Structure formats: structure tokens, C-alpha cells
Amino acid sequence: MQPTDILLALAVVIIWGSNFVVIKLGLQGLPPILFTALRFLFAALPLVFFVKRPTLPFRLLAGFALFQFALQFTLLYSGIELGFPPGLASLVIQLQVFFTIGLAVLLLGERPHLPQIAGALIALAGMALVASQLDAKPTVIGFVMVIAAGLSWATANIFSKQMGKVNAIELVVWASLLAVPPLVVASLLVEGVDAWIKAATQLNWTSAWAILFQSYPNTLVGFGIWSILMRKYPTSTIAPFALLVPVTGMLSATLLLGEPMQWWKIVAGMLVLGGLGVNLFGTRVGRWLNLQRAG
Template structure:
């Protein structure tokens, strides 16, 4: 299959790339309060892991279907790929959607929206470290290493309890969110590689649908179920699906046509928007000193990485 030609008039415009990447981060940042509100509306408890997985499965299966329907409407061939390419899409769907969101959904259920969004910022640093071993022109420099160190100090800060020696961290909460960020960082680089011969919209649509289907069936197999939908919870599910479809499709397109070092650092906006939106919709204490300090450190760390990345792009 031959991938559609790039649009150099659009993708060579750095302002468009920056705005598109920031838009993706606004959408992803809004997912933290949306997921937690979805749990509340559907009465999914923190310990109902199977129900959380089914809820995530519905979201991503619907997101994939949305993208494939749009592709058909645009008259793009959604089945024009080789057996090898289909195997790569299945692998991407399993890691980027199924496995990542098993950890993400359980983690968000056991951590606040504010802490979850900041912990997810570790994905930017994981991306920098993985790129060092994958791309010869994207090596880890002293400035990048310093940025990673400063950012991880921010992650440590947000997990402090009431005192400086009281570390408030749980494996199934903050730990799972950080691990999901690691999986996403690795899967995004893999997705960039296979998108060279695939339409990013079709690739994203299939990987979301396949990953969502595995989540749904897996959650149901261990007793998970989600019921009691009303117009509010159904609207929230549609919103979550739409934001995933849009954000992943745009992000895949940006990574396909731009260096990782140019796009990935925009992940620093996710904790910013996540914290603000979590505070607005979940009434969480965004002005706590440790949250503000953590945000400053995380954003400062990724700014250091961004400066280096853009210079080398």
C-alpha cells in the first residue's frame, strides 16, 4: 500500500504543527476529569477493575469506528494493506490502546485527576530516552538529561504527602499512570515507523478499534459490565471516543511528517490542561503548593528538552 502524499504546504508550517499539537494536548488533558466523571455517573467503583476496562473498551472501539466511518466518507480505502501491515496494526492496537489503557484506567481510578495528569507527563521523558536508542540523530544530550531530571523531580514532588518525608504514592494509582505513559511513548515511536507506508487516519482507526475490542472482550471475560447509561453518561462516552479519535489521528499525522523531537515535547501541555480542567470539573485542590511546584518543575524540565529538540529538528 502506498501512503497518501504529504502536504508540505501545511506540515512545513511550524505554527500549524504547534497549534495542532497543543490542541491534541487540550483533548488529552480533558480526559482525566471526563473519565472520573464517567465512573461517577455509571457508579463504577475504584475496585471495579473489570468494569473500568469495559468502559475503556467501549470508548476506544467507538473511537476507531468513528475514524473508519470518516475515512469511508472521504473515500479512502480502509482495507488496502498487506498481511504484514495488518499484523503491525494489531500489535500497535494491543500496546497503544489495550495494554496502555488497562494501566491508565485503573491508575486514574486510584489517583486524583491532578496527580494523574502530572504523572502522565513522564511520557515526555520516556519518549526522549527511547528516541536516544532508536534514532541516531536524536541522542540524549546534557541539556535533555537535565530536563529529564528536573521533570522527574516534579513527579516526585506531586507525590509528597503532608510533609517532605511523607511520600504519597501507590503502585495501582500513580504507578500505573506512569507505566501507561511509558507504554504510550514506546508505542508512539513504533506507530511513527509503521505509518511510513500507511494512511495515519486508517492506521489509527484500526488500532483503536482492535485495541478497544480486546479491552471490551477481556473486561467482559472477567465479569466486567457497564450499564445504566443515560443521556449524560452516553454523551460523556461519545465525547471521550471523539477526543481519542481526533487526538490520536492528528498526533499520528504530526509524527509521520515531523521529527519526534519537534512534536513529543508538547506533551508538557497535558499536565497543565489536565490540572486546570481537573480543578474546574472535579473541584480538586489545584492551588496546593506541591501541585504548583510539581507543575513548574515538570514544565521547566520539558522546556529544557524542547529547546534541544527543536534545535536539532
């Protein structure tokens, strides 16, 4: 990779990792569903007037919008609001990788490889360690909601697998627009008009900055750069950078929010990242070893 592209990939990792801190800050003045709706409203506007709709069947676009944006982030924001630490959330949501593998087996008839199964078992050991350390009921519920957010992300990945080649910016902008109406309705039904009024009267620069950061650097810039790099280089070159997202997420939460870095978080992080690494590199390492033996 060219040095500038490495820097761009690292910039995306930092943006996506620190985003969990921004979520925590934004939730101080906004209810989670309304916060999610505002994020995708601004991600869609004004670009939706200048970017054409992707040439996809509507069911794929709508399904992606529902699971990737509306459900995933409502669950993630709600889990963090209930007290689940944002740094830890950046780690737990990476279970989406293994949920995607499971759904692909069930729905698309794909066959998992041994490294994928081994990686999932290692990562699940990390999740079991996290679960064993949670004692407050709201935090446990938040943990379950973040796991559900990962499952929603994985479901969106199944929709993505059926899309073929598509322009990432077109997809993000139009899926953001489609995510807004159900989020607005859900916010009115669940959080109520009073929550909207309270959020409007208490709106400050922190809340406004959190919304804009979610919409532009995190959603549009992050996905845009990632899409360019994915088209420019092999997936095997770019994908490993995603392993750094929970690392930057946990570090930024520790540095900016004072989230404690207990021993079990470090061990759980090593297990989850180790499982992701086995999933990502295990098959290639096995092939390399076979070639070495054959040679």
C-alpha cells in the same frame, strides 16, 4: 503559523487536557476496562468500513493497538478509578517522553543528548515530589498505574518509530478496532458479566457522553487535527503545544471537579514541564549559543 492553525492546535490541547475530567466522570458509571473497550469500539465504528487499513506489517499495527490504546488507557483509567487525581494524571503520564528516550536507547541504539538526560532528571524530581505527598495506599497504587500507562505509551512510540509515514486516521481507526477484542476478553475475565449488567442498567447520559467524547472529539478529531498540523509545519513548531496538555488538564480538574491545587502540585508541574522544555528546546538552544559564539 496561521492564526486559524494556532486556534486548531489550542483546541486539540483543550480537548486532550479536559479529557482527564471526562475520564473521571465516565468512571462513575463504568468499570475501567469496559469503558476503554467501548471508547475504541466507537472510535473504530463506523469509520472502519470507509477507511482502508494502513499499509503496515500486522505486528506493528497490533503492537501499536495493544500498547497505545488497550494497555495505556486500561492502566490510566484504573489508576484514576483508584483515586489518583485526574489533573495530576495529565501531568504524570507525560513521563512517556522520557520513557520513549530510554526505550529508544535500549531497543533502537539511539544515543541520548545531554539536554534529554538533564530534562529527565528535572522531571523525575517533580515525580519524586508527587510521590512524597501521597499517603493513601489506593492513591499510591493509582500513581504507579498511571506511570505504567506512560511506559505503555512510550512502548507504542517505539512501534511508531518503525512505521515510517502513515496516515494518522487510518492508523487510529484500525488500531482502535484491534484493541477491542483483547479489552472485551480482559473485561469479562477481570470485571465479570455482573459488572457489564450493572453498567448497562445504570447507563445514563453522563456515561454515554463520556464514551462518545473519548471516541470522537478526543480520539478521532484530536489525532486528525494533530496529524494535519504535523504534516503542515515542522515538528519543532507543533510539538511545544503538547506542553500545554497537563496545564489544561490540571486547570480543568480544578475548575470542573474541584480538585485542590496544592503548592506541591504547582511545583511538581513546573518541574515536569521544565524537564520537558529542556528536552524539547535544550539542543536547539545549545546550537544557537554555539553559533553566537562562532559569529
